[in-house]
Amino acid sequence: MAANTSMEMISKVLETQLLQTAKIMEEQLDAEMEKMDKPDEDEMEVLKERRLQALKKAQQQKQEWLSKGHGEYREIPSERDFFQEVKESKNVVCHFYKDSTMRCKILDKHLAILAKKHIETKFLMLNVEKAPFLCERLRIKVIPTLALVKDGKTKDYIVGFSDLGNTDEFTTETLEWRLGCSEIIKYNGNLMEPPFQNQKKHGTHFTKVDKKTIRGKTCDSDSDD
The missing domain is CATH 1.20.5 (Single alpha-helices involved in coiled-coils or other helix-helix interfaces)
Known part of the structure; x- marks a missing residue:
């Protein structure tokens, strides 16, 4: 027990x-x-x-x-200014335009909006008549042309509206998407698909864009050659 x-x-x-x-x-x-x-x-x-x-x-x-001129879409007076502007900023979008080309004015409207939205990138415009040497060096033959410059080197071009749906009525979002494809802005959308709003209505057609340079691509007949 x-x-x-x-x-x-x-x-x-x-x-x-x-x-x-x-x-x-x-x-x-x-x-x-x-x-x-x-x-x-x-x-x-x-x-x-x-x-x-x-x-x-x-x-x-x-x-x-902002101190370097980002946040606004502005004109530079000469090609000499172009070199200084791209030297001091990592990402630059420069619109080569002519006063006589109506499509340049269409592009101006969208660029002014994007310049305020994407202050990480500098947005400029330059009259081709004031930049003959630069146009020859960059092989700019079609107006309007956007030169996309990263780290002082021209990385890509948007020539005419061929990458924007071949229509004058492309949206600001479409241009933003195209710039995002070249990594010249910080784009938060889906790069695999363009924002083709009103595509059926206007019969637009989007060209597939890769990240290679598209220098020399022609656009439709309304642009100046």
Whole structure:
């Protein structure tokens, strides 16, 4: 009897110890999980400081862009100015235009909107009659032409409206998409599909665009050669 009683007591003690151990482990696990879900004050301060620094950096970058003429669509007076403008900005879109070409005015409207939206990119316009050397160097033969310049080098061209649906009634979103294909702006949409709004209504047709240079591509008859 005494032996049985002793064994039962030992068993109960072991059971109690196991339950206490399991409870302690469970409490520790809960504490760890809570710590993961709720960062301590030091971690929260680090996260806040990182966000603050990121915001400051973004604001400084914005001010730097604005100081270099980003955020507006503006005309430069000569080809000499072109070289200085592209030298000081990573991404530049330059519209080579003629006053006599109506389609240049259509393009102006869309570029003015995008310049305000995409301040990471500089948007310029240059009269081809004031830039004969530059037009020859860049092989600009069709008006309007957009030269897309990254890191001081001409990466791509948008010649006429052939990449914009072959229509005068293309949307600003379509031009934005095309610029995004060349990575000259930060584009948040789907590059695989152009925003072909009113495509059926106007019978527009979009040319498949890759990221290679499209220099020399011709556009429709309303543009000046």
